[in-house]
Amino acid sequence: MRLLASEQVGSPPPEVTEAGRRFDPFHPDFVVDPYPTLAEFQRSEPIFYSPVLDSWIVTRYATVRAVLRDTDRFSPRIVSDPLTPLCPHARDIIVNSEFDVPGLLVNNDSPSHPHCRKFFGEPLKPQRLASLRPFIEKTVSAQIDRMIETGSPADLAMGLTWDVPALVLFRLLGIPDEDVPQVKEYADSRVVLLWGRPTEEEQIRLTSGALAFFRYTTKLVHSRLENPGDDYPSDVIRQRAGDDSQATIRDIIAVTFNLLFAGHETTSSASANILSAVLSRPEIWAGVVDGSINISKLVEEGLRFDPPVQAWRRLVKEDAVLDGVEIPAGSRLLLHFAAANRDPERFEEPELFNPERGNAGQHTSFGIGAHFCLGATLARIEIETMIRQLAERLPGIKLVPGQQPDYLPNTSFRGLRRLQVSW
Numbered sequence: 207m208r209l210l211a212s213e214q215v216g217s218p219p220p221e222v223t224e225a226g227r228r229f230d231p232f233h234p235d236f237v238v239d240p241y242p243t244l245a246e247f248q249r250s251e252p253i254f255y256s257p258v259l260d261s262w263i264v265t266r267y268a269t270v271r272a273v274l275r276d277t278d279r280f281s282p283r284i285v286s287d288p289l290t291p292l293c294p295h296a297r298d299i300i301v302n303s304e305f306d307v308p309g310l311l312v313n314n315d316s317p318s319h320p321h322c323r324k325f326f327g328e329p330l331k332p333q334r335l336a337s338l339r340p341f342i343e344k345t346v347s348a349q350i351d352r353m354i355e356t357g358s359p360a361d362l363a364m365g366l367t368w369d370v371p372a373l374v375l376f377r378l379l380g381i382p383d384e385d386v387p388q389v390k391e392y393a394d395s396r397v398v399l400l401w402g403r404p405t406e407e408e409q410i411r412l413t414s415g416a417l418a419f420f421r422y423t424t425k426l427v428h429s430r431l432e433n434p435g436d437d438y439p440s441d442v443i444r445q446r447a448g449d450d451s452q453a454t455i456r457d458i459i460a461v462t463f464n465l466l467f468a469g470h471e472t473t474s475s476a477s478a479n480i481l482s483a484v485l486s487r488p489e490i491w492a493g494v495v496d497g498s499i500n501i502s503k504l505v506e507e508g509l510r511f512d513p514p515v516q517a518w519r520r521l522v523k524e525d526a527v528l529d530g531v532e533i534p535a536g537s538r539l540l541l542h543f544a545a546a547n548r549d550p551e552r553f554e555e556p557e558l559f560n561p562e563r564g565n566a567g568q569h570t571s572f573g574i575g576a577h578f579c580l581g582a583t584l585a586r587i588e589i590e591t592m593i594r595q596l597a598e599r600l601p602g603i604k605l606v607p608g609q610q611p612d613y614l615p616n617t618s619f620r621g622l623r624r625l626q627v628s629w
Contacts, residue, residue: 279524370477378437
């Protein structure tokens with residue numbers, strides 16, 4: 207098992223400033239609404255060291271963008287390392303097993319990353335993903351049918367945004383629909399294990415779950431070796447043509463394992479967040495229903511306004527200066543997309559949800575540069591389809607008043623787990 211960033215010995219901790227003392231991404235108030243605090247820090251200390259995370263928090267749009275583009279000095283290889291170091295028992299579960307997920311895409315550096323991205327991204331080209339449109343339309347329609355049949359009020363997250371991205375991903379990966387709950391449970395667990403503050407008991411349980419899911423993925427890929435189908439693992443296997451220099455079976459298992467999480471969790475969160483923002487503004491929803499508001503532009507503004515990926519990590523490979531602050535080699539960065547997306551130097555009146563915003567598409571929510579999200583096209587298709595069909599079939603839908611938002615406490619992912627609506 208490769209060395210984790212949490213086990214590396216870096217420089218002595220830097221001086222902790224006022225922002226660093228106050229920043230607590232796990233505080234309930236911050237989890238519910240991080241934006242006022244992030245805006246304050248962006249004005250007073252746009253970059254600061256957080257002892258809670260042993261990371262430098264980066265909030266300005268221009269700086270986040272520059273770091274993402276500079277893969278020579280800032281490495282992504284710590285992205286999927288647990289924020290909280292694994293306890294000995296949890297680590298032993300992994301070390302003494304066949305679990306093996308090397309860095310290939312999101313947490314990989316050059317020189318291997320460009321090849322891996324090209325090879326594994328080939329079956330995910332926009333035209334291939336667009337071919338899923340009929341299935342997406344049918345799936346969204348079926349989920350809305352179930353909601354209508356069950357009756358008002360309903361949970362829009364559980365009834366629509368929770369399942370649709372998973373069902374589409376499962377179609378892409380060739381997995382039976384009945385496995386949706388299992389994959390979703392694992393996705394929530396992985397958020398807590400890698401980007402949260404789990405107890406040792408929770409780490410042991412979650413690590414055991416990760417191992418079980420790795421075995422599930424291994425079985426899936428080997429079944430496609432024997433019986434190829436019309437799905438992503440089969441496409442990659444055919445493209446490999448038995449050539450380990452292109453990709454090994456181990457590599458294919460690792461990428462499929464990560465896709466089972468990244469391919470749906472963020473889209474589920476994005477769609478719930480956007481629908482919450484739109485339905486809480488009846489005048490905007492009315493514009494969606496009557497067609498005066500462009501849904502594609504609305505989605506871009508939603509991704510900017512309340513992104514499903516709030517923050518992402520980088521490792522500083524050599525001494526650097528960011529926003530006038532010296533950052534030593536070996537330091538960890540937490541690039542706050544949520545803050546960058548509301549930087550007033552880039553977005554005018556950033557706290558306003560404006561579906562007509564001309565530069566909303568400049569958000570950082572899918573990343574920037576060499577590690578831009580391969581599934582961005584599919585996510586946009588799914589979110590737009592859900593919003594359009596809801597507007598057509600349930601134009602009178604509205605939020606149930608008085609509900610309390612529910613999010614998993616973690617540093618990086620934000621998505622409503624419940625969204626009560628009536629019609």
